Each structure stands twice: as C-alpha cells, then as structure tokens.
Amino acid sequence: MYAILDIETTGGKYNEEGITEIAIYKFDGHEVVDQFISLVNPEIPIQPFVVGLTGINNEMLRNAPKFFEVAKRIVEITSDCTLVAHNAKFDYRILRLEFRRLGYEFQRKSLCTVELSKKLIPNMPSYSLGKLVKNLGIPITDRHRASGDAIATVKLFKLLLQKDSSKEIIKHSISSNPKLQMESKLIHIIDELPAIVGVYYMYNQAGNIIYIGKSKNIKKRVNQHFTNSSHKSKKIQQEVSVVTFESTGNELLALLKENEEIKKNKPKYNRALIKDIFSHALYTDKDKNNYVQFKIGKADPEKENITTFTNLNQAKSILEKIVEEFKLCQKHTGLHKTSGSCFNYSIKECYGACVTEESAEDYNKRAQQVINKYSYENKNMLVIDRGREVDEKSVILIEDGKFKGIGYYNLNFQVNHIETVKNIITPMQNNRDSQHIIQSYLRRKKPLKIVEF
Template sequence: MYAIVDVETTGGKFNEEGITEIAIYKFDGHEIVDQFASLVNPEKEIQPFVVKLTGINNKMLVRAPKFYEVAKRVIEIMDGAVLVAHNANFDYRMLRIEFERLGYEFQTQTLCTVELAQKLMPEEDSYSLGKLTRSLGIPIIDRHRATGDALATVKLFKMLMAKDTDKTIISTSLKSETRRKVEPNLKKLIEKSESTTGVYYFYNQDNELIYLGKSKNIKKRITQLFTSSQPKQKKIKKLVTDISFEKTGNELIALLKENVEVKKNKPKFNKPLKRKNFSHGLYSFIDDHGYINLAVKNIGKDMSYITSFSSLKSGKNFLEKMVSEHQLCKKLVGLEKTDSSCENYPIEKCLGACIRKEDKESYNNRVQEIIDQNSFVNKNIIIVDNGREATERSAIMIEDGIVLGYGFVDLQFQVTHPQVLKKVITPLSNNLDSRHIVQSYLRHKKVKRIIEY
C-alpha cells in the first residue's frame, strides 16, 4: 500500500517552516482507496515568494485547522503505507517536523518519484514535476497546490510502476530511516548540556575552540550534530572532547553573541564571516510627483539605508509583504517597471499612486509609517524579552540608532532607567552587524516589550 503525499509550506529557515496544505492519496497499486486533503494553519507567516508561487496567503489559513487537529487523520491514512512523493525527502521531513512539535515520533518507509524516474526514464531532460508530467502527457490541475501536485504524482507513480516490469527498481529504492546511535563519549557530552536557548562551544583535546553555534534548544541541537552523517559533522565528532554553553534566555541575544564570538575566535569549523553580514538596504526618495518611493539596492558606500537585508531576495520579500499589508504600489517600491498602472491597480490592491489617482499625502503617510517602524535613525529604545531564568528579563539597549549592548536584569527599575541599565549591559562592538541582526529579528519575531526613552 502506498500513500502519495504532497505538502505546501510557509518557506523560511530550514526546519523552521510550517505546513500550509496537505494532500494524501492512499493507492493500492491500481486505484485510490482513500484520500485526505486540507489547508493547515501553520501559526506563522508565509514567505511572500511562497504566496506568489502557491496562491496560499495568511488570510486563507486563519480558519483552517492547525496541524494537531489533522494529525490523527494523517496517521490513519498513512498506517501501513509507504510514503511516496516527488522529492520525498522534503515532504517526509516536513511531516516529521510537525509531528515532532507535537511530541510524536513519525517514521515510515519512503519512495521518491524523482529518483525512480531518473532510473526508469534516464532519457528525460528534466525531473521537476511540472516538466516531467508535461513531457509524459500527464495533466496537472492547480500546480503548486497539494491536491493538484499529489494527483499528478499518483499518475506518474502508476506509470513508473508499469515501467518497472520485474519490480526490482521500486523495491530496491525503498528507504527506511534507521535511528543513529550516539557514541558513549559523545553521549556524555550531550548530558552536560541543557534544553535551553543560548550559545554552545565545542573544544578539542588541546582545549581549543573548534566550533560554536546558537540554538533555541541546545541539547537537541547538539544531539542532531552528533547523529548527523554530514562530512563536516563527522569531522567535528572525531575531534570534540568537551563542550560548554551559555544561556541567553532568547534567540536574539543568542544571535548577537554568536556573531561576536565567531568573529572574535574564528573556530576551525565555523564558516568565516564576512566583514558585514548584510549586503542590501532599504532606501527612500521622493519622485517628481511628490510620492515617496522605496527601493532595495546594494549598500556599497551609501550608508543612509533605513534597514538592511542579507540578500536582494530578502529585501524583495520584505517589499512584497509591505505591498500586501499596506496597499503600496508595486511600481513605487521598485518591484515592477511600467509606464502605466501597476498590476495590482486593476484588482484594487493598489489605490492608484502609480497613475497619481491616490492622493500623495495619504500614500506617503503609509510609506512613512513603514520607514518609522523599521528605521533606527535617532532612536533610543530598550528591547525587553525573556531572561535566562523565569524571574529575569533581558534588555538590549539602542541609543541614537547604535546597539550599545545587552544585559540581564531582575528589577523593573533597571529596565526603565537607561542610565542604570547602561552600567550593567555587556557592550557590543561591530555595531553595523549588531544593528542588522536586531532589525532583521524585529521584522520577523515578536519580543515582550519595546520601551522608548
């Protein structure tokens, strides 16, 4: 029995994505005997490029069931079946992540139709689902939606089964995940760690720092590294003889500390960091008609940016999000070049600033609000979040747009009195990197409180 699966996700950082749609067709080798499909509320934002690709947006998912509400049905339909998917590693990984968040270990055998097609149809030019099905005359309705892609995969798999006349290729392509054992010496190192947020350090027999990283769950992350079969992790496992870690209470301070520590210590197995960890910035200018325009461009020597991005793609994703949330014009944020109205105007997602139908004062007010929210210029703020213990709070101090440092406090008095806080914080150098890390974090994550002073 086979379960042909396709999932759509939010996109984002590896292993931090969420499922937004799932489709499963139970297939006995001849016909579909059961099926399940549903949108899923991932409880996190969908990346703009994913919205564009799939057509699934956050509003569509507000009333959709959360994964824990469909998990039982997924288990029922998957029972006794081999998971089949086009790029099965991805769909299987996403299901394992979602079940892991619920405290359940999900394991099954898998078959990948990409790998099967490569073995059974070596003459094909491309093995992407769209191009392969087009080449084979298999119709896809709703491309990049779970039901459409899963149904197309059912038809593709049926064709592949017919081509595998002696059934040897399919049987030898079955994959079973085996639990990797942790060596005794490494197990002892894992036991030294804790399930806490912070920065961890690996040392060799000469007490030299060879690797460091940050994690929201240090014990879990170290376990992953020690059970990985990746070449780099294998080398680390051979050399590590001791570990240490430092609690930070929240991910933002862990990111700041990791950046400083890598640049300061240059551990052997950490990728050398560039002089600055961002490349593009958000800029504004007023056009000939008085409208405030936004643009993402390479920073170079122009340091008058509003906020920074790690890449051009990251900057464009931000602009796409602002267009959607604030009804900005795609033409006036540099996402579209046209002499007439932008593509959003006819569908009433743009109010007409591109053809000067919207009053410039009204449009500029919305743009200025975005600038004010994301700029650190002349800002004095204290970012308050979780501390290392339940009774403690962390505080990051920013003065005149400069990230001065971070600290941990027990008293409300210390947070609300900047001069007192300034005495207890750990100072941060390399300010441009620190500012980028803080601004990027605040664009994507929530903190407990931001105090202006």
C-alpha cells in the same frame, strides 16, 4: 565548576583571625548545584566593631560547630572547583589559615570578582560588593552576612561570565580537564547539555574555541554535530574536549551573541559565518514629484538603508507584504515597472499615487510609517523580552540608532535609568550583521515590549 564563597571573621591582628560564618555555593556556570552555610565557633572573641558590622556575637557562636567539625564538608564541596570570592585574597587566606591550624594544606585555584569586575565593568564608582551590585541592579539581602554576600557574588559572577565575550574565565579552567576516549567523551558531553535556547562553545584540549553555534535546543543541535558524517563534523568530533553553553532566554539574543563571538574569537570551523550574513537591502529616495520611492538593491556598506535581507527572494516577499499592509503603490516600490498606473490601482488596492491622484504628502505619511517600523536610525530604545529565568527579562540597548549590547535584569529591578541599564549591558559591536539580525527578527516576531526614551 566554581565554589563561590564568603567568610565572616572575628577581626583582629593579621593571621590571628578566626572564621565566624562561612557560606559556599557550588555553581556550574548556570545554577547553584550544592551549598553549605554554617556559623563557626572561632574559639576566640569577636572584635566589637565586627559585631556591629555583621550582627554576629560571641553568644550566637557558643554552640556553633568548631572549624575542624566543618572542615571535611568544605573540602568536599570545593573539590575540583575554582574558588570565587569578592576580594578572593582575603577569603582564600583565611580558609588556608584555618586548615593550616589543623595541619592540612588546602589549595585551590581562585578567582576574584573585584579584579574581574574592574576588567569587565570598568569605570564603576565603587567596587565594594554592596555598592557594585546596587549599581548593577543585583538584589542583595543580609549584607555582611556570609550567605547574603555569597549569593550576591553568585549573581555578580553570572553577570561577569556573560560579559566575558573572549571566554578567558572558562578557557582558564579547561586545559586541566582529564582527557576521555572519543566515544565516551561525546556521550558524556551530550548528557551534560540542556535542551534550551542559547549559544554553545566547543573547545579543544588546549582550551581554544573551535566552534560556536546557537540553537533553540542546544542538546539536540550538539547531538547532530556528533552524529553527522560530514568532513567538518568528523574533525570537530576528534578535536572537541569540552562543550560549554550560555542560556539566552530567547532566540534574538542567541543570534546576536553567536554573531558577536564568532567574529571576535574566529573559531576555525566557523569560517563561513565570519562573513556578512545579508546580501540585499531596502533603500529609499524621492522622485521628481516628491513621492517616496522604495527600492531593493545589493547591500552596500557605504549606503544608508532601511533594512537588510538574507537574499533577493526574501527582500521581494517582505516588500510585497509591506505594500499590502501600508497600501503602498507597486510603481513606487519597484514591484510593477510601468509608465502608467500600477496593477493594484486597477483593483482599488492603491490610492493612485502612481497617477498622482493621491497627494505626495498623504502617500509619504504611510511611507514614513514603513521607515519608522523597519529602521531604528536615530532611535533610543530598549527591546525587552524573555530572560533566562522566570523572574528575569532580557534587554537590548539601541542608542542614537546604534546597537550597544545585551543584558538581563531582575523583575524586582525597575528599568528607569538608562545609566543603570548601561552597567548591566554586555557591550557588542554595532555592525551591519547585528542590525540585520535585530531588524529581521523584529519583522518576524514581536518582543514583549519596546521602550523608547
């Protein structure tokens, strides 16, 4: 649990400042579950330049509560939380300073979104909150007011959690969790999980990831793990301490995220999934008469392919659908081995490429349509689909035919500049598995939109 906060102060000499406004949003990693926002009477004058910056003046604070009147609420809402702030050293110092004046030693773990941003989103032109969120397409209102800056920090932190594929932020907080008895522990874990599409992560008491999975219904899938009597499931039940999750909004991003993070984190109970997930591929060349030939073969990392398949039966089934949709020749796709005409020619479903009645030029135009549909080689495009929330969309970036990563953007933000899209993207490996996942998914389902650029 995180307490994401922003504090406005009077300004002045170091360790003589007072708080004029505070906003705290209690964030569970997915949504805000509690909040506290209040002006505070610092009992000392505000520096003129601060009045100009924040708009908060001495008159506004005359009837505001003094710090001792809000101190209990601050302790309560931050209890068992890690404090998160943009330039956390400043906010944490000011908060501790005010509590010391009351004779209370306030201590919490803290995280700084400036430091996290520099690590997870390198090479940004500026890491000031206003400029950073603007470059990331994160809306911000009431700049230099506690509530506006704090809610922008919530959105920034949510993006940083998404980009933290090694899960260092979450691992940091898990080892201090109290250990429960096995039965109550499993029940408690399931109760805390949602029935949404996404990726889930199982950690042991030391904070190490032991299993990663994806599901259209996370709650149901984890419950299956905890009620299964297989040897692997029993081992997981004994070792698991915490299960976290990430909503992805749609199945495609869940598949890609699961594939990426299993390979990166190598959980010990995911060993079977660390290997390649496809076995066959669709290849193409031309015969002596210049007709495009399609051929199914075993997947070879050294050879360029049109698309990949999980097994041979799937490959044949999809190729048969391609032949039917694009009126291709069974002979030139390897589905009917013959020296003469193919079977479809006899029932007038083939235009005669098998006996050279149809010209190679005409036939190859339809063959190229297949290649364009099932391969994104050399393409620059965005695959846009449902996001995690109603006012959000997900985006997959393909650049020069290579998968670059995934991200999310607010509907109020127009995806017009590719550089801005790159800022919100969580980079991912462009490997055969990720290509297979994208191609296979796009064969089965249509995303909301594909934008080529």
